[in-house]
Amino acid sequence: MFLRRIHTAWFGIHFFLVTAVCLAGLFWLIAEGSTILPPASAEYARKGELVASWCLGKEANASNPVRLTIAAYLHAAGIQAGYTFFAPNVPNHHQLNLELFYDGDRVEYESPRVHGRAAALRLDSLLDRLADQRYEPIREVIVKRLAFSVWREHPDVKKVRATFGSINPPGMNEFEQGQTETFQPMFSFDFSVRGEEQQ
Amino acid sequence: MSSPTSDAAKQKFQPLHRSWQRILSFLFPSENDRWLTVFRTGLGLQVTLYALFLRNDWHNLFGSGGRGLVGRELGEAISSFDSPFIPKLGWLIAAGRNLNMSEEAVLTVAWVALLSTGCLLLLGLLSRPAAIVAWFVHLCVAESGGLLAYGADNFMTTALFYLMLSPLPDRYSFDHWVTKTKPKNSQALGFWRRVLQVHLCFVYFIGGLAKCLGNGWWDGSNLWRSLIRPPFTLVPPDLLVHFKYVLPLLGISICLLEVSYPVFIWLKRTHWIWLGCILAMHASIGLMMGLYLFALVLIVMNVAAFGVPNTSSTAQASSGDTNQ
Numbered sequence: 001m002f003l004r005r006i007h008t009a010w011f012g013i014h015f016f017l018v019t020a021v022c023l024a025g026l027f028w029l030i031a032e033g034s035t036i037l038p039p040a041s042a043e044y045a046r047k048g049e050l051v052a053s054w055c056l057g058k059e060a061n062a063s064n065p066v067r068l069t070i071a072a073y074l075h076a077a078g079i080q081a082g083y084t085f086f087a088p089n090v091p092n093h094h095q096l097n098l099e100l101f102y103d104g105d106r107v108e109y110e111s112p113r114v115h116g117r118a119a120a121l122r123l124d125s126l127l128d129r130l131a132d133q134r135y136e137p138i139r140e141v142i143v144k145r146l147a148f149s150v151w152r153e154h155p156d157v158k159k160v161r162a163t164f165g166s167i168n169p170p171g172m173n174e175f176e177q178g179q180t181e182t183f184q185p186m187f188s189f190d191f192s193v194r195g196e197e198q199q
Numbered sequence: 200m201s202s203p204t205s206d207a208a209k210q211k212f213q214p215l216h217r218s219w220q221r222i223l224s225f226l227f228p229s230e231n232d233r234w235l236t237v238f239r240t241g242l243g244l245q246v247t248l249y250a251l252f253l254r255n256d257w258h259n260l261f262g263s264g265g266r267g268l269v270g271r272e273l274g275e276a277i278s279s280f281d282s283p284f285i286p287k288l289g290w291l292i293a294a295g296r297n298l299n300m301s302e303e304a305v306l307t308v309a310w311v312a313l314l315s316t317g318c319l320l321l322l323g324l325l326s327r328p329a330a331i332v333a334w335f336v337h338l339c340v341a342e343s344g345g346l347l348a349y350g351a352d353n354f355m356t357t358a359l360f361y362l363m364l365s366p367l368p369d370r371y372s373f374d375h376w377v378t379k380t381k382p383k384n385s386q387a388l389g390f391w392r393r394v395l396q397v398h399l400c401f402v403y404f405i406g407g408l409a410k411c412l413g414n415g416w417w418d419g420s421n422l423w424r425s426l427i428r429p430p431f432t433l434v435p436p437d438l439l440v441h442f443k444y445v446l447p448l449l450g451i452s453i454c455l456l457e458v459s460y461p462v463f464i465w466l467k468r469t470h471w472i473w474l475g476c477i478l479a480m481h482a483s484i485g486l487m488m489g490l491y492l493f494a495l496v497l498i499v500m501n502v503a504a505f506g507v508p509n510t511s512s513t514a515q516a517s518s519g520d521t522n523q
């Protein structure tokens with residue numbers, strides 16, 4: 001009976017956390033205005049997200065042991081993120097184009113590469129994350145590292161210009177009319193041997 | 200002999216007591232271990248394929264800054280910011296350094312460990328230790344490569360987390376054949392299957408609800424966008440255009456199928472229809488978008504949770520001590 005009580009208590013706590021994580025994710029989507037709900041709902045969604053975050057201990061101090069323990073448990077159980085894949089809408093695809101400048105005005109075009117399809121999916125997942133405003137503080141570091149991974153294979157390159165952008169696919173009707181996808185640059189960085197500068 | 204006061208108190212709390220009993224009978228049904236066999240072998244296959252699919256990029260994805268694609272330090276820093284208690288590859292590499300092992304050697308050992316535990320789970324040999332090691336190593340990898348992770352990683356972590364807590368080994372494992380272990384408690388088996396079932400209900404309800412809130416699922420444009428989105432373009436867009444009138448119907452069906460899953464998967468009449476449709480949806484995702492690991496883990500979870508019929512006579516036969 002004792003074990004059964006422990007199991008029941010764990011079940012309650014576990015699914016309470018799953019609910020809080022899922023609701024926080026859902027409220028965030030609504031608060032961002034990316035759903036079909038009227039803009040007035042954003043304010044309520046923000047409040048709802050705050051409540052859900054509070055339940056997950058995220059409103060506590062960064063070093064609060066309860067917050068750290070809940071976060072560790074969520075990651076250990078794989079429930080740290082909600083299940084809003086491809087929702088509410090399918091996001092644009094993103095691409096990182098690298099221009100490699102050699103001595104004598106020679107320019108080559110490259111993209112970060114991996115060997116297998118499973119790894120390519122992961123690279124795409126990373127690029128899609130970079131477009132998210134929440135990843136803005138680490139964008140430059142990641143782009144720099146991706147550029148460096150290509151640079152290692154072209155050691156005689158003098159400068160690399162990395163342009164990150166979104167690929168807007170044509171709609172079904174546009175596709176039938178012969179339109180193709182368009183590349184919309186979002187930001188770019190120049191990296192040289194001595195240092196880097198942002199454009 | 201009970202006093203009138205205590206009788207009144209008993210009557211007062213009877214509805215509460217009845218609800219509690221109902222909760223308990225929902226949480227601890229009698230189950231046999233066939234679902235666990237499916238879950239264990241399915242996840243064994245998943246872990247094996249995960250390791251094999253990433254074999255050529257392993258060091259590139261999870262190596263440190265100077266050698267890897269983006270370096271694992273960034274992912275580890277983000278995860279440490281969440282909580283320093285979250286396992287990561289950095290822990291294993293630090294431990295390896297004490298044994299004079301290079302970072303590359305530790306990464307290779309981690310890959311071999313994942314592949315071996317996948318094979319062990321498939322066979323059912325050392326089932327529980329294999330499940331624990333698979334969960335831990337995969338968690339380290341998923342956290343260190345957090346920036347490169349996608350949905351399949353979360354589902355794998357969750358599934359391995361439940362597997363290692365489930366009452367292993369099952370009757371069809373090598374462990375049972377070798378050590379002749381006693382049959383597991385049927386109610387413990389029932390509890391862990393319930394956990395998996397309830398978890399899937401959350402997954403589909405939230406996923407379906409979020410999709411319902413996007414206009415692109417109602418007019419089929421999201422299906423079009425997801426199928427022509429690199430690197431998922433396995434179906435030529437010219438072919439998709441022929442089905443332009445079917446896509447809105449499919450989009451709406453996906454929304455309704457997912458959001459109503461927590462209701463119709465439990466009803467006898469609709470159980471197999473909903474399960475069949477969900478499995479078909481994941482098989483299509485795997486084949487048409489190339490998301491093989493994502494599709495496989497969800498197919499394994501669904502089949503283990505709802506696809507293995509529970510014959511009560513077998514459940515009773517495999518029942519050990521029912522008082523936990």
